[in-house]
Amino acid sequence: MKNIDSRTHVRGESIYLDDIPEVRGTLFGAAFGSPVAHGIIRHLDLTAAEAMPGVVRILTYKDVTGENQIGGIVPDEPLLAEHHVHYCGMPIAFILAETDDAARAAIKKITVNIDPLPVITDPRDAQALGHLIVRPRTFRLGDTATAWEQCAYIFDGVADTKGQEHLYIETQGAYAIPQENDGIKLYSSTQGPTAVQRAVARSSGLPMHQIDVDVTRLGGGFGGKEDQANMWAALCALAAHVLKKPVKYALNRMEDMAMTGKRHPYSSDFKIGLDENLKIIAYEATFYQNAGAAADLSPAVMERTLFHCTNTYFVPNVTATAYCCRTNLPPNTAFRGFGGPQGMFVIEAAIAKAAEALGVDAAVIQAENLNKTGDEFPYGQKAESEAHACWDKAVTLYEIDTIRSKTASFNTVNLVYKKGIALMPVCFGISFTNTRMNQARALVHVYTDGSVGVSTGAVEMGQGVNTKMVQVAAQVLSIQTERIKLLSTSTYRIANTSPSAASATADLNGRAVQIACTDIVNRLRAVAADELQVDIDGISLKDEWVYVGDQQTDWDWKRLVMAAFAKRVSLSEHAHYATPEIHYDAAKEKGHPFAYHVYGTAIVEVTVDCLRGTYELDAVKVVHDFGASMNPLIDRGQIEGGIVQGVGWMTMEEVVFDKAGRLRSNALSTYKVPDIYSVPKEIAIDFLQTQQDNLAIFRSKAVGEPPLMYGIGAYFALRNAILAFNPAAIIPFDAPMTPEKVLLALYDRSVKGDTVPNEQTA
Ligand code: LUZ
Ligand code: MOS
Numbered sequence: 001m002k003n004i005d006s007r008t009h010v011r012g013e014s015i016y017l018d019d020i021p022e023v024r025g026t027l028f029g030a031a032f033g034s035p036v037a038h039g040i041i042r043h044l045d046l047t048a049a050e051a052m053p054g055v056v057r058i059l060t061y062k063d064v065t066g067e068n069q070i071g072g073i074v075p076d077e078p079l080l081a082e083h084h085v086h087y088c089g090m091p092i093a094f095i096l097a098e099t100d101d102a103a104r105a106a107i108k109k110i111t112v113n114i115d116p117l118p119v120i121t122d123p124r125d126a127q128a129l130g131h132l133i134v135r136p137r138t139f140r141l142g143d144t145a146t147a148w149e150q151c152a153y154i155f156d157g158v159a160d161t162k163g164q165e166h167l168y169i170e171t172q173g174a175y176a177i178p179q180e181n182d183g184i185k186l187y188s189s190t191q192g193p194t195a196v197q198r199a200v201a202r203s204s205g206l207p208m209h210q211i212d213v214d215v216t217r218l219g220g221g222f223g224g225k226e227d228q229a230n231m232w233a234a235l236c237a238l239a240a241h242v243l244k245k246p247v248k249y250a251l252n253r254m255e256d257m258a259m260t261g262k263r264h265p266y267s268s269d270f271k272i273g274l275d276e277n278l279k280i281i282a283y284e285a286t287f288y289q290n291a292g293a294a295a296d297l298s299p300a301v302m303e304r305t306l307f308h309c310t311n312t313y314f315v316p317n318v319t320a321t322a323y324c325c326r327t328n329l330p331p332n333t334a335f336r337g338f339g340g341p342q343g344m345f346v347i348e349a350a351i352a353k354a355a356e357a358l359g360v361d362a363a364v365i366q367a368e369n370l371n372k373t374g375d376e377f378p379y380g381q382k383a384e385s386e387a388h389a390c391w392d393k394a395v396t397l398y399e400i401d402t403i404r405s406k407t408a409s410f411n412t413v414n415l416v417y418k419k420g421i422a423l424m425p426v427c428f429g430i431s432f433t434n435t436r437m438n439q440a441r442a443l444v445h446v447y448t449d450g451s452v453g454v455s456t457g458a459v460e461m462g463q464g465v466n467t468k469m470v471q472v473a474a475q476v477l478s479i480q481t482e483r484i485k486l487l488s489t490s491t492y493r494i495a496n497t498s499p500s501a502a503s504a505t506a507d508l509n510g511r512a513v514q515i516a517c518t519d520i521v522n523r524l525r526a527v528a529a530d531e532l533q534v535d536i537d538g539i540s541l542k543d544e545w546v547y548v549g550d551q552q553t554d555w556d557w558k559r560l561v562m563a564a565f566a567k568r569v570s571l572s573e574h575a576h577y578a579t580p581e582i583h584y585d586a587a588k589e590k591g592h593p594f595a596y597h598v599y600g601t602a603i604v605e606v607t608v609d610c611l612r613g614t615y616e617l618d619a620v621k622v623v624h625d626f627g628a629s630m631n632p633l634i635d636r637g638q639i640e641g642g643i644v645q646g647v648g649w650m651t652m653e654e655v656v657f658d659k660a661g662r663l664r665s666n667a668l669s670t671y672k673v674p675d676i677y678s679v680p681k682e683i684a685i686d687f688l689q690t691q692q693d694n695l696a697i698f699r700s701k702a703v704g705e706p707p708l709m710y711g712i713g714a715y716f717a718l719r720n721a722i723l724a725f726n727p728a729a730i731i732p733f734d735a736p737m738t739p740e741k742v743l744l745a746l747y748d749r750s751v752k753g754d755t756v757p758n759e760q761t762a
Pocket of ligand 1: 223226300304334337338432433434501502
């Protein structure tokens with residue numbers, strides 16, 4: 001089934017926040033953000049701004065009618081700064097004007113005196129000063145302290161990854177329309193309608209039932225709108241509540257880039273020990289997470305770093321500690337993979353370091369240590385592993401030996417171009433690590449003409465979840481997909497939703513749809529049994545017809561629906577689903593947090609221009625564990641998009657803050673994302689079809705986040721290409737591998753006395 005949005009997308013008719021027709025009297029908001037990263041506000045002067053044409057009102061923290069607080073996990077984030085500013089761009093005032101332009105012009109007229117305080121941008125500095133947002137956490141398996149003795153080889157080092165801008169095509173925004181009796185109708189570009197509802201309720205002082213958050217779709221989220229849509233929604237709702245006027249704020253690109261958080265940068269220490277057979281015996285890692293100025297989702301992101309710190313390998317002795325470090329950057333937030341990629345990068349760096357020192361291919365170490373069914377993760381859950389299945393199929397299907405020999409002979413005959421390859425196996429846990437978030441609800445109405453409306457807590461953000469929800473309903477009801485309409489995600493229809501996140505949205509909401517539709521079908525079967533005077537067990541629905549045993553009757557869907565209505569049988573159902581089996585004990589750091597894991601292996605091939613430091617991705621070839629994909633077209637799109645986004649993070653996207661905490665890479669001219677010229681020339685995707693009896697919807701495994709981590713292979717492939725040119729290069733594990741860093745490494749001479757072999761010829 002193709003994406004149900006494809007027709008309106010290609011015709012330009014799909015509605016996003018900024019396309020909603022504006023109600024008469026709408027005011028336009030714009031936030032004035034702190035010009036400095038850390039300090040105490042001495043004086044805020046709004047008079048010139050207030051006098052600007054079209055300006056209606058400027059709100060500050062004094063105007064907040066509820067609690068001046070939007071922090072989720074930790075209450076450490078005011079809606080509007082009071083005296084203390086913690087990052088550049090932190091909202092201090094909210095301007096309301098008759099036009100967008102007037103609001104933005106007024107921003108420039110605001111002056112603020114701030115006494116500066118020391119600015120911390122490095123998480124290790126923050127940790128040294130004790131600036132931690134939550135307690136550090138340590139995951140342990142076996143005993144590393146005694147395990148080092150059993151190791152033939154031990155290596156240690158540092159591995160760093162930088163941030164990543166979400167760059168959803170639709171920027172953040174909200175539109176609040178006051179209703180009678182203090183109600184607010186709120187359109188928001190959010191992955192978490194309930195998170196928005198809570199933040200608005202708290203900051204406005206209204207009860208949640210006054211706030212209807214309605215989401216049709218987003219132009220991308222990638223985690224950036226899991227928590228950070230709240231700010232803009234709360235500002236618009238507050239203004240609408242105070243002024244009794246509709247208020248809209250759609251951030252422009254530079255505002256969005258400067259004021260919102262990104263993927264967390266991490267700096268990490270690792271130590272890895274292997275035996276003679278290259279089995280990893282022990283692994284220690286310490287992660288310094290750059291959380292930014294407020295908690296946001298950082299503690300949960302940090303936890304997932306620990307969950308994925310051994311990626312898809314079985315390591316019998318592990319000690320992994322993570323620090324959630326408060327710095328003066330915008331609060332960093334969820335981003336596809338949610339800390340998992342940062343954890344995986346470090347063990348891949350440790351393996352690469354060992355491989356380079358021992359003169360073996362990293363793939364030999366990787367293959368030797370892939371987990372097997374029954375192996376224990378450091379957090380206590382036992383693997384049901386497809387790691388070997390994916391790896392083995394990838395190396396045979398894509399003929400790794402041929403790739404290797406072609407690469408070697410290319411490198412022999414070419415002096416200034418070098419190829420590199422890397423394998424990247426991935427294992428990603430599916431479920432919110434916060435067990436209680438793993439629940440969802442669905443509301444299904446069958447109308448008397450046989451058409452069906454389905455509501456869930458799922459937010460469509462381009463990932464195709466609504467299409468999958470239609471498929472679930474169509475399959476259970478045994479009707480054509482054309483009869484089904486997916487309604488917008490509304491907190492008035494579905495309450496207390498989890499954000500659409502953690503790759504789990506189709507699983508959780510799909511199960512709820514399945515339950516609701518099953519209940520309706522069972523009632524309809526009872527009606528048919530009654531009408532046809534047969535036992536209900538003999539009744540089934542197939543392709544819109546009622547069957548008795550194998551025999552098709554002359555009762556079709558519409559007739560049955562009308563009969564049920566005439567008999568006053570309910571044609572609606574509201575269902576609830578909660579993932580069974582999962583649990584976690586954070587005191588012991590042990591449990592069974594994930595419904596299941598998704599596995600896969602990628603082979604990444606690159607070519608480096610050793611004169612310029614530029615590079616191309618020749619191919620990314622993947623075997624991915626889809627389970628039994630319910631929509632191969634959508635799932636393929638998720639893999640392709642994930643690979644490109646992961647490659648961007650690892651190779652070219654470089655978030656740069658200066659020492660004063662100001663974002664320098666604040667536009668697309670200074671922040672380079674993959675374009676059509678930089679995507680891999682070939683992306684091959686093989687569907688590993690597995691039939692595990694897992695908790696995935698229709699055994700179609702979650703597909704949102706896992707493929708991002710294939711991009712990590714691009715970093716290591718580039719490293720291998722550089723080493724083919726300059727085997728003496730000392731290359732720090734410091735992603736992204738930008739062309740500048742490639743060039744420095746190609747001509748690195750830091751090993752005293754060594755010559756760079758190809759330099760003369762080059
Ligand atoms: N969001 C969240 C997530 O709140 N908890 C999670 O475990 C998670 N995992 C991935 C992406 N978003
Ligand atoms: Mo996400 S990083 O699943 O919002």
